[in-house]
Amino acid sequence: MTKPSKPAPVPDPETEPYWEGMRRRELLIPRCRSCSARWFPPSTSCPACSGFDYEWAAASGRGEIVTYTVVHRAPGPAFADQTPYVVAIIQLAEGPRLLTNVVECSPDEVSIGMPVEVTFEEITADATVPQFRPLAKGEGG
Amino acid sequence: MEQGNRAAVAGVGWTPVGAYPGRSAYSFMAEAALHAIADAGLTKEQVDGLIVIPSLVQPSIMPAATFIDYVGIRPQRFSAEPGMGGASGCAAIRQAAAMIEGGQATVVLVVAGDAALSGRPAGSVYAGGSQFEAAYGTFAPALYALYAQRHMHEYGTTPEQLAEVSAACRHHASLNPDAQMRDPQTVADVLASPMIAEPLHRLDCCLISDGGCAVVLTSLAQARDSQRPPVLLLGSGECHTHDKIWRAPDYVSSGAVESGRQAFAEAGLAPADIDVAEIYDCFSITPIILLEDLGFCAKGEGGPFVEGGRIRLGGELPINTHGGLLSHGQPGMGGGLFHAVEAIVQVRGDAGPRQVAGAKVALAHGNGGIFASQCTVIVGRDAA
Ligand SMILES: [Zn+2]
16 A cells, blocks of 8 residues: 555645745735735735735745644554654744745754744645745845 | 623523543534533523533534434523533523623523544544645644743743643542542653653643533622522633734733633722633643733643642632543533533532632633633622
C-alpha cells in the first residue's frame, strides 16, 4: 500500500487567488484599499474598517514565531514519517498570523521569537502551501 | 427578577461514561434525558422546549428533530442546537433559562450524548481540516500545545504543574463509579506517558468516550413542587473571540475573562465565593489558563495555583470533581454539559464520596474550539 499523501487544500471561489499565488510561489494576503489593513484568512470585507474594497498583495514572507510545538505522534498516516515535526504560529511582518510548519532545521533549533521566512512546498501538481524556515543568517528582518 | 419568572434546574440525568460499543449516540441522549425528566418529577410529554447538542459521529441536519423521533417527544414551543463545541453545554443551560424567563417555554430539556469512542470510524481522528491547516499535520493536542508552550514561555509554567491537573482529575474520577478511567495516576505517571505534542503527554490529553447527560429546567415555582431541591442559575456569561487559532487575541488567555466577569457580576459574587469549580479540561493546560481568566488567580499564576492539592477535594478550590474530560470522559461535544451537571450535583449535595462538604455555590465553565468560545455559569442552592 502506498503512503497516503498530505491532504491538499481545497480552494473555494474566494480563496482561489491565494492558491493561485501559491502556485507562482507568492504569498498573497488581502489588503484594504481604504485603511491598508492586512488580514488572513481571506474574507470579502475588511475586519478593521468593514470596507469591501480590497486587493491581493504580496507579503514579504518574513515573520517571527509566536508559539510552536513539536509533534511526536502524528494525527494520521500521511504525517507518521514526518515526526518529530514543528507546528507553529507565525506573525508576518505585515501583521497577520498564520499556521504552518517550521522546516529545514532541527526541532531543537526552533524557539519563540525566532525570525523565519516563507518557503514553498508542492503537495500536488496543483497545490502548493507555504512553509517557513529560519531566516538565513545575515538577512536579519 | 420577579421570582415567578425565574428559571431553575429541576432535574439531571446521565449515563455511565466509557466504552459501550453497539449503541448509537441517540441512545445515550435518550437514556440521560429520561433519567433527567424522571428526576424532575415530570413526564416527557411536559417537555415543550428542547436543546440538543449535536453528535460528532452521527451528524444530522436537524439533530433536535432526530432526537424527537428517537425518544418520542413533540416539544410544542422551541428547539435549538448550539454549535459552540465544548462550550455548548453551559451555553444551552443559559439559553434554556432565558427562554423560560422570557415566557417562551415552560419545561426545557437540554441533552447531550455521543458514541465518540465506539462509533467513530476505525483509525480516524478529529483533526483540523480547513484549507489553511490540513497540510500541516495539526490536530487538537498540537493546537492546545501552542497555548501551553506560550504560557510556559511567558510565565514559567512547568510540565509538573500541567500533570497535576490530570492527576487531580484522576483522583476525583477514582471516587466516581460512572467515570471512564478510575485507576490511580500520579504526576510522574503523566510525565512518563508518551509525548504527543510538546509539552503535552498522552495523559495531559482528555479521553474519547461514549455516554450522555441531560438537564431539565423549569420555572423556579414548578421546580419547588418537585421532590428534588431546585438549583438556581445565579449568573452566566459568554464571549466569542475567534475561530482559526491564528486569529486568537493571544496564546495565554481567552474570552473567559469576559464570560466570567459577566457571570460574577450577574450573581453578585466573586471567585472567593465559589465552593467548587467544574472547568473545561480538554487538555491539562486548559484549566490553568481558564482559572486565571476567571479570576481565581492572577494571569500567569495558574501553574503555582494548581499545586499543593489546592484543586483537589479538601483543597481551597476543588475542580472537576467528577473527573473531568481528562478522566471521567469526553462523549463528544456533550462533554462540556457534564461539567454543568456535576456543578448541579455538588450544590444538591448528591456527589457521595466526591462531595465537597457544604458546597452551596458552584461554577461550571465550557470552552469551545481552541479557546474560541467561552461560557460560564454559576449555580447555587435555592435559599427559599
Ligand atoms: Zn479597512
